[in-house]
Every structure is written in C-alpha cells, then in structure tokens.
Amino acid sequence: MELKEKLTILADAAKYDASCSSSGSTRQNKGGIGNAAYSGICHSFASDGRCISLLKILLTNCCIYDCKYCLNRKSNNIKRAIFTPEEICSITMNFYRRNYIEGLFLSSGIIKNPDYTMELIIKTITLLRYKYHFNGYIHAKAIPGSSEYLVKKLGTLVDRMSANIELPTEEGLKLLAPNKKETSVTNIMSTIKENRNKRFTPAGSSTQMIIGATNETDLDIMTKSSNMYDNYDLKRVFYSAYIPVNQDKLLPTLKTPPLTREHRLYQADWLLRYYNFKVEDILSNDNPNFNLLIDPKADYALRHLNEFPKEINTSSYYDLLKVPGIGVTSAKRIIKSRKYFKLTFKDLKNMGVVLKRASYFITCNNKYFLNKALFNKEFIENNLVLENHQIPKPSLTQLSLFNE
C-alpha cells in the first residue's frame, strides 16, 4: 500500500479524538531537532475550525475490540492499514522540519493484545527520540489493559500521555464498549499521576468523553469530570459530540452532532478549572442539564441575581470572576489597576471586559451602567439570549418572483 493511502486511512481514523493541545511542556532542543513551546502552538486549522498542532494518526486501525460507536471496530468492513515505525518517523520529521506540525499525536487500535500494541508505540517513539533526536512535542495514547511497566516506559518518552474514559457512565461503557473496563483507564491515570515530573509526561494527562451516545445528563458528565480533575490531576477533559459513524440498534440516530451541548460543557469545564465554580453551583438534580440558550455562567448569575451587581472597585477576585463578561485576564487586570486609580466603564472596555454582557451585573463607583429600574431577571435574560443569537443579515440578492 502506498504511503499516501496509509496516511489517509490512519488520519481519517484518528480524527475523532478531540485533543489537539501542544502546551505545558518545556522540553529543550538538545543537539537535535525541535523543542516544545510552553504555551503550545497551533499550526493550522481544519475545515471544521479545530486547531491542528500535532500530526494526529493511528499506528493501526486494526482492532480486536468491537466498541459500538467506533469507526475502527472489529465488525466494520473497512480498509485496514498499519504504519511501520520508520514510516511514522519519516513523516513526522519531514513535516516538522517544514513547520507543518508541533509534534506527533500517536494513538492506535488494539492489534493482537494491549501489550503488543503498547510495545509498537514505544518502539516508534524510542526511534523518533533516540535515532532521529526529535525533541518536539509527543502526545501518546496509553492502551488500556497494558502492563504497568509499559505505561511507565512510555511516560519517560512523551510530553503527554492520556487514556480515554470514552463514556461518562459505567453503564454506558458496559452497553457500548463491553471489552473496555473503566478501571483499566483509571489505572493508567493513577500511574501517570504518581510518576509525573519534568522527565515523565511533563505536560500531564487528559481524557475524552463522547457526548450524546448514551442517555446521560450534563450533571452526570460534569460530576465525572470534576471527580477526575480532583482524583487524577488531569490537565483537560475533552468532550466530543457524538457523530454517528456506525449503524447499531444500541446507538441513537442523530441528524447533527450536539455541538451546542458540547460547547456548554466546555464552558462549564472552564468554570470548574479556572473560575472556582463547583458542579453544584451550575447544575443540580432538579436542573440536571445546561440551558442551551444561555451560557452556564450567565445562567448562574441570573439564578443568583441577589448577589449582583458587583462593585468593580471593591469586589474580590473570585467575585469578579462570577460576572459574565469578565474572564481570568480581565479580573487580574482589574485587581492590579485599581490600586492606581478608580475604574470607570471606559477603563473596563480598555481592559477587554465584554461590556455588552458585564454591564448588567456590575457597578463602577456605585454607578449602574443602565437604568437601575431594569435590573430584573426577565429583562437581562431576554437581552442576553439575543446577544447570543445574532439576527441574520438580510440576503443581498433579491429573490426572484419567478422561481425556476
């Protein structure tokens, strides 16, 4: 099989993995080629708007498992391919020199057994690091069910190692991926957490869940994420809107992937990691799913309107972070700047605060931006919803009276 065809098959099979980040590592160039950039670098953006920073491929799309949602499942009649370690090295090196990529993202279907697959991955990356002296970013998937010594070995070679939890609930996993056990994934996460240092997966670990393939609620998903952040020090949890690639009576039939829901989950994920929110602040048993019309932070603000408006010149950092339209950067800027002068609405605009959202929830020197009489839930909610849904511009071409 020609290299080009292999690349097509094995990139196509890898594209559903959402992780793209290349950040968090400070690997230096020691007499070879490449280094890691701590902030990460995006090299391109695909037609779906997702960033491309790593050469994201599978080592092989052969698989002994038969997970219902997966394109590469055993029972699918598709063309199979396998890269040799040398082929992967050659493509990676040549792409990297031309600055197409920031590094390699290597995952694999399970061929023969988990240990055998893991050894192939290790062989490939060892070759890349020691024969080709490649010091760029490498993200590898650890294969669930492989031996601990192999996970430890892979960890010394890569910048990030991850394992996908795949589904938010154990029941979901039993139903759709009967060959996989949640513990085999969490075992890998524990090994990474225990061994992590600047020579062992310096950029940490991440995981991914498929959203909308089973009937879990957003509360289930966020609770799961929150637990994983707490227990395994994960850097990221990625959410991947379910795209039907297979026909199966166990799978839902969706016309379009639940992208808005996915977006809300990412927004909430940020609230957990950077804004000091807890899952119970944004979701509850009575209210287990996100409002698709309004983002989770604005939704929180509207449900806790008695805590607002916040005074910009005196509120604490975490209180500022609760204001819709104020992010981590602008909250820090406000705290630093107000030591020097009293902030006005104009200054906030200069600092990058999104006033069209924030103005409902703040005062500057005890002045409210709008008419104080309009400080009520209904008015603000209606305005925010319309802010999110821009009114489409009228079409420029006149409609023909006589349609062909």
Added chain:
Amino acid sequence: MNNNIYLYDGTFLNLLNLISFLIKNNIKPLNIVDANYEPTLLDKIINLKITNNLNIITNIKNSWGKEILKVMYYVYLSNEKYKELIIYYFYLNTLKYKTNILNMRNLKCVNSSLKIFKYVNNETHKLKGFIRFQELANHVLYAEIEPTNNCLLLLSAHFKRRLANEFWLIKDIKRNIISIYDKKNYYLISASNLKMNIELNKNELEYEDLWCTFYNTIGIKERRNDKLRLNFMPKKYWKHILEVSDKNEKSNK
C-alpha cells in the same frame, strides 16, 4: 509643544537615544519619523544626528524593568502610524510616575502601547505556527512571510532554538529583508543583497502532497465551520500557508 518633526535612523537604539534627548530638553515633538517618511511642504524636519549611547537599553532595563523595555520594543516593531510618538509618551510617563506604569491603563499611551504590544505578540505567535518551509535542492529550508508587523527578528529567535541544526532562510517579502541562519546565528540582511536560486528538492512536492492529504482528511465533515476557521486563521495569511493556498485545490471543498 513645538511644530518640529524629528528624524531618527530607523533603529530602536537611535530612537531611544533621540527620545531620551528630547525629554531631557523638555521638547515635545509633533512627530518622530525615520527616513522613509515622505514630508509635506509645511513639515519642519529636524535631524539632530544624536550619537548613540550604547548603554541606554541596559539602563532602562535596570531602572524600570524588562517588561517596560519589551513593550517599547514591540511597539517599535509594529506597523502603527504614530508608534514613535506613542513610545515617546510611554517613556515620558514612566519617568514622570517613576514606577512600572503598565497597570495604569487609564493613560492613553499605556493603553495604546499594550494594545499594540498584544497585536505584535499575537501575530508573531500565529506565524510561529503558520510559516511553511520548503526544502531547496541544497537542503536549505526556505520560507516567505508577509506579516503586518515586523516579526522577523522574533521569529528568527524561535527557529534558532527549534531548527538548530538546519540551514534556513526566512524572507519578509513586504519589507524585503531576509533572515539567514548558519547553524550558529541568524543575520538579518536586505534581500537585495542576496542572489538566490530557488530550486526545490526532488522530495519536496511529495511531502507537500502528503501534508495536503493529511489536511484534507483531518477535518470532520459533519462539523464543518468556515467562520471558525477564518477566525483563527485570517485570510491575509492564506497565501503562504500551503494547505489553504491555491496549491491545495481540495481545501475548500
């Protein structure tokens, strides 16, 4: 305030020396320009021919911190029309308040400087990803860029670390300057001084084709989002990004 326009030689060092001289002598210039400025009939242009004090950069760094110097340098690299005047007022206020003024965004000069700083910094960061090298027949890597701001020096520092054991050239077409790296250091020279024969390596087209194949495959059809892509990858850069340039016909289908 007087109505004079002051001339500097286009270098950062000379600009700082001139500004420092003007401030010391209490002169508020109408504008500060380099030799590329096209004067109108009414302009009074003054060339003070200031001798450079080589220590000025270290002095500023020691007195006011690295950040202040970095902001001024990035503004200098920008394409902003009155950048020299912005640096003048930024430095004037640093001396006036005798502190790190970066948090005083209510000062116009600070707010403008930080905005320009961010623009130059962001564009440089974007280009670290968007630059595409081609391998020439003699194995030298060659790339062309056309950035809005003058990012070439900052980019060269990045690629010196990253592609340490390759020979590479990066050409800024718009400014006609070229950065040459010889596996030890990089040098910025005028592109007119370099005669180049751009003959591609025989493997080059094969790898370009492989990359375009990867690019065309990795996007998920069901999630197609052209607006999002344009947000992250503005059209003005597309000409020099192989996979979305005219060379890859399939990229927009």
